[in-house]
Structures are given as structure tokens and as C-alpha cells.
Amino acid sequence: MRIAVIGVGLIGGSIAVSARERLSAVVSGFDLDARSLELALERGLIDRACAGVSEAVADAGVVFVAVPVGSLMESVAAVLEAAPAGSVVTDTGSTKRALVASVDDPRFVGGHPLAGTEHAGTSFARADLFDGAAWYLTPSARTAPDALERLREILVRLGARPSPVSAERHDRLMASVSHLPHVLANALVCEAASMPSADGDPPFAAGPSFRDITRVAGAPSAIWTDIYVQNADLLDAAIGRSIESLQEFRAALAAGDAVRLTALNEAAAAARAQLFGGSR
Numbered sequence: 667m668r669i670a671v672i673g674v675g676l677i678g679g680s681i682a683v684s685a686r687e688r689l690s691a692v693v694s695g696f697d698l699d700a701r702s703l704e705l706a707l708e709r710g711l712i713d714r715a716c717a718g719v720s721e722a723v724a725d726a727g728v729v730f731v732a733v734p735v736g737s738l739m740e741s742v743a744a745v746l747e748a749a750p751a752g753s754v755v756t757d758t759g760s761t762k763r764a765l766v767a768s769v770d771d772p773r774f775v776g777g778h779p780l781a782g783t784e785h786a787g788t789s790f791a792r793a794d795l796f797d798g799a800a801w802y803l804t805p806s807a808r809t810a811p812d813a814l815e816r817l818r819e820i821l822v823r824l825g826a827r828p829s830p831v832s833a834e835r836h837d838r839l840m841a842s843v844s845h846l847p848h849v850l851a852n853a854l855v856c857e858a859a860s861m862p863s864a865d866g867d868p869p870f871a872a873g874p875s876f877r878d879i880t881r882v883a884g885a886p887s888a889i890w891t892d893i894y895v896q897n898a899d900l901l902d903a904a905i906g907r908s909i910e911s912l913q914e915f916r917a918a919l920a921a922g923d924a925v926r927l928t929a930l931n932e933a934a935a936a937a938r939a940q941l942f943g944g945s946r
Contacts, residue, residue, distance in 0.1 A: 667691040670726035670749075672719060672741055674706040676782060677758050678732030679791025683711040684824045687793045696722040702788045711791055720748040728820060731757040736892035738765050746771050754813045760840055761896040762804045762833035769806070775817050776804035776833060779826060780844075786886045797825040804833040841900035845893060849905060851883035 669691045671682045678695070685691040695712035696719055697703040707715045716722035719741070723729050729749055733741045738759045745755050746769070756777040759765060766776045781799040801821050805814050814830070821828040831839075858872070894901060918926040 667728075668694070668726050670694045670696075670716075670723045670729045670745075671712065671732060672696050672722060672729065672745060673732035673734075674702055674711060674788055674791070675732065676786050676788070676790050676795075677779065678730060679706050679709075679711045679788045680781075680793065680795035681730050681732065681758075681824070682706065683709075683791060684793045684796060685820075686710070686713070688823055688825070689820065694722045694726065697788075705788045706791075709788070709791070711788070719744045723749045723753070725750065727753055728817065729753060729755045731755065734889050734892055735759045735761055735896050739768050742769060742774065746774060749773065754817050756803075756817055760844060760893045762802075762836045764896060766804055766806050766833040770808055772808055772810035773813055774806075775809050775814050776806070776836075777817070777821075778802045778804070778836065778840075781826075786889065794825065796821075799826050801826040801828045802836050803828050803830045804836050805830060806833070837897050838900050841897055841904045845897055845901045846904040846908065848882050848885055848890060849894075849901070850908070851880045855880045855883040 667685075667689055669682070669685045669689070671678045671685075671693060672695075674682060674695045674697045678697075682693045682695055686693050692714075693712045694714045694716050695703060695706050696716045697706070703715045706712045723745055726749060729745050731738065731741050731745055738757055742755065742757055742765065749755055751773075753773055754775065755771070755773050756775045757765065758777060758779055760778055762776045762778065769776075779796055779799055779801045781795050781801075803814065803817065803821075818828045854876075858870070858876070863870075915927070915930060917923075918930065
């Protein structure tokens, strides 16, 4: 099996090395960042470093486009123009509506693995990144059923749990469970850092709950600014709903309404249990 990966950062590099180890695939890679491409070859993430997209995808059966959201449309178009007729082309972007609407090719299946860390870059790529991870697939009416099934089988072998969903549904989900948490994490750390201090005050210290909830604060702007812009309408709606929830807490605090505060806390506990099957 021959696979091409366009963009060999954390996600692309992890796809590459996982495909080599678990599919015995021969992996060609390309990245605009020459150092990232060199590092991917040095680390054994890819078999062959290519000088361009056309070279990388020339004999590929499956192509993964793992570039920032802002470059996806251009990159996917270039891949589809150069990829073999029988290939499958997918991406790993965190927003799907605009990209899926722009592609009219039966070989293309939109995709998004829900995997990653607070770190980015080729140095952090690893073969087990997708073990047990949900991987959304967003086929369109133009997608060939065979392309979808071939990709699904490969993702299962990489350790992921592929799940088809519409591009609209995907972006709505991500606005709430991925993009909004980044916004809130940014706001929380900025609010904490703005607290006034005086000489003699102890140094700032935070418990594990603050560190956990702000783990993704300040994630790479080269990736996240484009995500915010691409999903701005649905993210704005999610922020609005969060503001309404905060206002409920604020009103209960102002009224000293312990009953209402307890009810809000218990409602959140029940909602989390529903989302995560009762796990804490």
C-alpha cells in the first residue's frame, strides 16, 4: 500500500508513522516547511521526502492532506489534480462545511481525527496518537461509496473509530466541544493573569483543575486563527450560549441563591455523565 501525507506535523506525521507500522505502507511526504520534512525523514515517519505535491501523490492509493485549515482548499485541489484516478483523498481539518462544498470529486472524503495534544509539530508525532480516537468522516453526495469504505477500513487499522457525519453537523459539534473550549481556555488564563498583585504577595499558583481546563490555552495561532474564522458563525452561537449560562450563575450568586447554584451544578454533573457515560 502506498500512502502520501501532505503536511507532516503532529497529525500528518502521526498518520505517516502509524501507516508505516500498522499497514506496512510505503509513505511519501511533502511539507512546505523544509525542516519539518527533513525531520519526518530522520525520525522514520515517512519513507520518502518529496519536492512537491505532484511527486508525493503520483503513485499513492490514499492521500491525507494535513495542512492548516486556511490552506486546505488550495492543497486539496492541488492533490486531486495530481492524484491517480483510483486514489482516495481525505483531509484532517477541524472545519468541514466550506471545504466539502468546494470539492466536486468522487475520490474525496472529508475527515477530522479528534486527536492531538497541546503540542504541535513533527517532533511530537507518534504512531499511537489515534488509538481509540473518534475520526469524523464527512462524505458529500458526490463521494464514491467505495472511497468512503476504503478510507474507513484504513482508519480502523490505524486504531481510530471512524464515524460518518454531515459537514454541517460536524462543524456544529466542533464549535461546542473543540473550538469553544479553546476560546474559554484563552479567556481564563488572561483573566487569571490580569489579577492585580502587590509586593509581598505569594507567587501565582494554580491547582490541577485550572491547569487541566486551560491546557489548550494559547494553542498555535497559525492553526487556530483560521479555525475560528472558518467556523465563526457556529462558534459565535456557542459563545452566546455560554454567556447565557454564565449569566445564570452570576444571577444566582448575586441573589445568594444556594438552591439555584446547587441545581446548576447538579445539572452540569448530569450533562457530563450523559456525554461521557458516567465517567468523571
